[in-house]
Amino acid sequence: MALLFVHEDREYLLDPGETLETDLGVLEVPEDVAAGDTVETHLGEQFRARELRGPDLFHHLERTGAPMLPRDIGLVLGHTGVGAGDRVLDAGTGTGVLAASLGRAGAEVVTYERDPDFAEVARENMELAGVADRVDVRTGDVAAHLPDLGRFETVTLDTADAPAVVERSPSLLVDGGFVAVYSPFVEATREAVEAARRAGLAEVETLETIQREMEFEERGTRPSTTGVGHTGYLTFARHV
Amino acid sequence: MALLFVHEDREYLLDPGETLETDLGVLEVPEDVAAGDTVETHLGEQFRARELRGPDLFHHLERTGAPMLPRDIGLVLGHTGVGAGDRVLDAGTGTGVLAASLGRAGAEVVTYERDPDFAEVARENMELAGVADRVDVRTGDVAAHLPDLGRFETVTLDTADAPAVVERSPSLLVDGGFVAVYSPFVEATREAVEAARRAGLAEVETLETIQREMEFEERGTRPSTTGVGHTGYLTFARHV
Amino acid sequence: MALLFVHEDREYLLDPGETLETDLGVLEVPEDVAAGDTVETHLGEQFRARELRGPDLFHHLERTGAPMLPRDIGLVLGHTGVGAGDRVLDAGTGTGVLAASLGRAGAEVVTYERDPDFAEVARENMELAGVADRVDVRTGDVAAHLPDLGRFETVTLDTADAPAVVERSPSLLVDGGFVAVYSPFVEATREAVEAARRAGLAEVETLETIQREMEFEERGTRPSTTGVGHTGYLTFARHV
Amino acid sequence: MALLFVHEDREYLLDPGETLETDLGVLEVPEDVAAGDTVETHLGEQFRARELRGPDLFHHLERTGAPMLPRDIGLVLGHTGVGAGDRVLDAGTGTGVLAASLGRAGAEVVTYERDPDFAEVARENMELAGVADRVDVRTGDVAAHLPDLGRFETVTLDTADAPAVVERSPSLLVDGGFVAVYSPFVEATREAVEAARRAGLAEVETLETIQREMEFEERGTRPSTTGVGHTGYLTFARHV
Numbered sequence: 001m002a003l004l005f006v007h008e009d010r011e012y013l014l015d016p017g018e019t020l021e022t023d024l025g026v027l028e029v030p031e032d033v034a035a036g037d038t039v040e041t042h043l044g045e046q047f048r049a050r051e052l053r054g055p056d057l058f059h060h061l062e063r064t065g066a067p068m069l070p071r072d073i074g075l076v077l078g079h080t081g082v083g084a085g086d087r088v089l090d091a092g093t094g095t096g097v098l099a100a101s102l103g104r105a106g107a108e109v110v111t112y113e114r115d116p117d118f119a120e121v122a123r124e125n126m127e128l129a130g131v132a133d134r135v136d137v138r139t140g141d142v143a144a145h146l147p148d149l150g151r152f153e154t155v156t157l158d159t160a161d162a163p164a165v166v167e168r169s170p171s172l173l174v175d176g177g178f179v180a181v182y183s184p185f186v187e188a189t190r191e192a193v194e195a196a197r198r199a200g201l202a203e204v205e206t207l208e209t210i211q212r213e214m215e216f217e218e219r220g221t222r223p224s225t226t227g228v229g230h231t232g233y234l235t236f237a238r239h240v
Numbered sequence: 241m242a243l244l245f246v247h248e249d250r251e252y253l254l255d256p257g258e259t260l261e262t263d264l265g266v267l268e269v270p271e272d273v274a275a276g277d278t279v280e281t282h283l284g285e286q287f288r289a290r291e292l293r294g295p296d297l298f299h300h301l302e303r304t305g306a307p308m309l310p311r312d313i314g315l316v317l318g319h320t321g322v323g324a325g326d327r328v329l330d331a332g333t334g335t336g337v338l339a340a341s342l343g344r345a346g347a348e349v350v351t352y353e354r355d356p357d358f359a360e361v362a363r364e365n366m367e368l369a370g371v372a373d374r375v376d377v378r379t380g381d382v383a384a385h386l387p388d389l390g391r392f393e394t395v396t397l398d399t400a401d402a403p404a405v406v407e408r409s410p411s412l413l414v415d416g417g418f419v420a421v422y423s424p425f426v427e428a429t430r431e432a433v434e435a436a437r438r439a440g441l442a443e444v445e446t447l448e449t450i451q452r453e454m455e456f457e458e459r460g461t462r463p464s465t466t467g468v469g470h471t472g473y474l475t476f477a478r479h480v
Numbered sequence: 481m482a483l484l485f486v487h488e489d490r491e492y493l494l495d496p497g498e499t500l501e502t503d504l505g506v507l508e509v510p511e512d513v514a515a516g517d518t519v520e521t522h523l524g525e526q527f528r529a530r531e532l533r534g535p536d537l538f539h540h541l542e543r544t545g546a547p548m549l550p551r552d553i554g555l556v557l558g559h560t561g562v563g564a565g566d567r568v569l570d571a572g573t574g575t576g577v578l579a580a581s582l583g584r585a586g587a588e589v590v591t592y593e594r595d596p597d598f599a600e601v602a603r604e605n606m607e608l609a610g611v612a613d614r615v616d617v618r619t620g621d622v623a624a625h626l627p628d629l630g631r632f633e634t635v636t637l638d639t640a641d642a643p644a645v646v647e648r649s650p651s652l653l654v655d656g657g658f659v660a661v662y663s664p665f666v667e668a669t670r671e672a673v674e675a676a677r678r679a680g681l682a683e684v685e686t687l688e689t690i691q692r693e694m695e696f697e698e699r700g701t702r703p704s705t706t707g708v709g710h711t712g713y714l715t716f717a718r719h720v
Numbered sequence: 721m722a723l724l725f726v727h728e729d730r731e732y733l734l735d736p737g738e739t740l741e742t743d744l745g746v747l748e749v750p751e752d753v754a755a756g757d758t759v760e761t762h763l764g765e766q767f768r769a770r771e772l773r774g775p776d777l778f779h780h781l782e783r784t785g786a787p788m789l790p791r792d793i794g795l796v797l798g799h800t801g802v803g804a805g806d807r808v809l810d811a812g813t814g815t816g817v818l819a820a821s822l823g824r825a826g827a828e829v830v831t832y833e834r835d836p837d838f839a840e841v842a843r844e845n846m847e848l849a850g851v852a853d854r855v856d857v858r859t860g861d862v863a864a865h866l867p868d869l870g871r872f873e874t875v876t877l878d879t880a881d882a883p884a885v886v887e888r889s890p891s892l893l894v895d896g897g898f899v900a901v902y903s904p905f906v907e908a909t910r911e912a913v914e915a916a917r918r919a920g921l922a923e924v925e926t927l928e929t930i931q932r933e934m935e936f937e938e939r940g941t942r943p944s945t946t947g948v949g950h951t952g953y954l955t956f957a958r959h960v
Binding site: 531 | 773791793802804824826910927934960
């Protein structure tokens with residue numbers, strides 16, 4: 001499994017056996033490297049090997065678009081309760097940070113990405129995230145495959161055609177299962193909400209989250225003067 | 241394992257073999273009940289058995305105080321990346337919704353509760369949540385046991401003495417591990433932040449989260465006119 | 481001019497010469513009453529006469545609908561800079577709190593209210609607010625009168641047909657003048673913004689304001705646990 | 721009175737008789753210039769003369785520190801109801817945008833600035849804002865002059881020693897008058913609140929305001945992805 005190799009502010013995500021040329025010298029990762037080991041470059045600079053943790057995914061996966069923020073991933077986890085042993089259907093894989101996070105929380109994930117190149121990158125990202133065995137990245141359009149997929153504890157959608165999938169989600173969800181839709185825009189969110197209502201889903205709610213950092217300075221405490229902007233609306237609904 | 245028994249708006253969390261008198265008649269849960277089964281009261285009213293999901297914990301665990309909201313649990317999960325196989329140290333168990341959620345995400349959790357009665361309720365709640373094998377509820381003060389506990393991927397604190405534990409967290413955390421502190425108040429949060437700085441933790445940040453529901457009405461779309469109030473500040477820091 | 485008569489938590493807005501029966505006895509306001517005077521009921525209970533201030537309007541004007549909150553009135557004042565000597569056109573008078581506040585800031589206000597009964601109440605409210613000489617409440621639809629109105633420093637709109645008025649606002653505004661639109665809903669706000677763009681107005685911006693009360697308790701400081709909900713979006717644009 | 725001279729995106733605030741060298745040529749403002757006039761540079765470029773409006777103060781006054789934002793000025797106006805004929809005591813003049821705005825709303829303002837150079841700039845700013853006759857900028861420390869000042873409808877404070885002035889505000893305020901304190905920090909705000917409580921002021925409240933711009937794009941509507949940060953807490957209290 002890939003490990004993070006850390007030297008002060010530098011962090012590289014590398015596989016056992018991989019070689020990287022850095023400005024601190026060439027770093028050859030031994031095949032039998034383990035977290036906690038120290039590896040030296042040919043110039044004698046030391047890198048500490050560390051296991052990747054969830055929030056590292058945001059910084060170290062190869063990006064094919066803006067990855068979902070840790071806070072939004074957390075809100076999906078908290079509001080759907082995805083956990084060990086769940087089956088999750090995800091669509092709009094993108095970089096795959098959400099899919100990887102679901103996998104790391106113990107779920108078996110099937111995720112659809114339309115763009116074949118993006119899907120390929122996402123597959124490599126699942127390797128890096130250590131969840132390639134739990135996250136099945138499929139190239140294609142989820143809407144074309146719905147009848148064959150069976151049922152899931154949770155369905156997570158970050159695609160333009162989310163409303164169409166939401167409308168068919170009663171046949172995709174177990175009793176008590178959740179669908180979660182991420183969308184930056186009001187109008188698209190409204191369509192997802194209306195689809196959930198038409199489909200007879202329960203507990204339909206859309207949450208908007210504003211998050212700020214607090215600053216604890218010598219002079220006093222205050223919310224950050226640089227605000228955190230909008231990311232997306234999260235809509236949740238339940239099949240009961 | 242306990243299941244939810246659902247009849248329209250009524251939901252009861254019951255163990256196999258348990259009997260409950262309801263206004264719809266006496267409900268006797270068979271020993272071999274499974275999710276998906278329908279069970280009738282002696283008056284012939286039907287209840288559907290359903291597996292408990294994470295967000296149900298908030299409503300169905302026995303409360304010994306205000307349980308942490310799904311959104312705050314989600315933010316802890318998202319910002320620490322707790323996942324399958326992690327070891328987590330939790331203090332200030334309370335109702336145990338956070339500990340149960342961490343367990344459901346696949347972590348092995350040790351959680352400390354000072355009040356013996358609360359700890360007893362929390363133990364029953366872990367049974368109901370189906371994580372009694374993963375969440376070890378201990379009665380006592382975590383600060384008194386720190387040297388014997390080993391190392392954890394994440395430490396989560398919701399106690400008055402959180403700053404003291406934060407200050408000693410470098411010896412409690414694996415390389416790259418996170419500590420998360422939940423506190424309603426600015427002053428206590430500041431103390432936790434200062435403890436994290438003194439302890440040399442990295443990536444110290446305090447987040448304040450404002451969440452609103454969006455309303456999609458016939459007349460138009462707008463944020464809810466009843467705002468969601470403050471719950472607590474979440475402070476994260478990392479041992480690197 | 482009307483004065484507030486205050487006894488502990490009781491406050492009545494009364495005109496000189498008016499008589500009010502209260503549970504503390506009959507209060508007869510002398511014709512020559514002045515702020516600072518004390519007036520006794522026939523049971524000997526004392527009421528202190530006090531001048532009305534802007535924020536009192538919110539509580540003491542007769543309501544024909546939900547009056548605009550002090551914060552939203554303030555934002556209109558702050559973002560348009562309405563001041564002494566300005567001419568302001570207002571539409572959707574309602575209770576008239578905004579019109580009265582504009583008048584109290586020294587502006588000459590023409591305000592249109594479609595409902596004749598509401599307009600009559602608003603006229604009485606202008607008397608109570610002490611701005612009857614500065615605020616001309618007209619019964620009717622502002623859109624029907626635009627060509628005859630001349631030019632204004634600011635136009636404030638809280639009506640369903642705001643977009644139509646916004647579109648014609650270049651002929652209503654002085655060089656550098658502002659139009660402000662208040663609307664609870666996203667869709668109606670979007671229409672106003674698009675009308676402003678079509679009309680060639682500059683500095684078009686829509687602001688959403690979230691306001692919370694801070695609580696300073698013995699235990700610590702925190703934002704209120706009861707949030708303040710959404711009121712309306714404020715859209716500003718400028719004729720330059 | 722100074723006027724704004726506008727050419728496309730360029731805006732200069734100039735007095736009658738003033739001469740400015742610009743990259744569009746030398747602009748000589750006639751002594752008898754009036755709003756609406758067009759003035760040409762010696763290169764034949766045209767500038768339109770326009771009256772300054774409140775929000776222009778933020779951009780065109782000479783700065784001696786960060787000026788208060790239009791929204792915070794508006795909130796002070798809305799929550800205190802400062803209007804025509806009021807007497808206002810202001811301390812911590814700084815650039816003077818608040819003092820000028822209070823003056824433009826019709827109030828007679830006495831404002832104290834400790835730094836003689838800043839006070840001198842503020843006096844010039846009052847000239848530019850057209851309120852030199854209504855706003856008396858005094859050099860010095862307001863706390864040293866309190867006994868001689870008489871009573872005010874509103875007291876506005878943006879100084880480090882605000883709590884000391886708040887505590888003595890009952891002798892500074894008319895019956896029903898407001899004190900408003902602006903502070904970026906929680907701790908300083910708490911001191912002001914506690915001073916207001918000790919002084920027996922009523923309706924003590926501290927407001928925190930989060931403001932976001934809404935974006936209306938082709939793709940849809942959403943709150944701005946660049947948030948607006950914290951400015952300051954506003955504390956209001958009333959002498960009744």
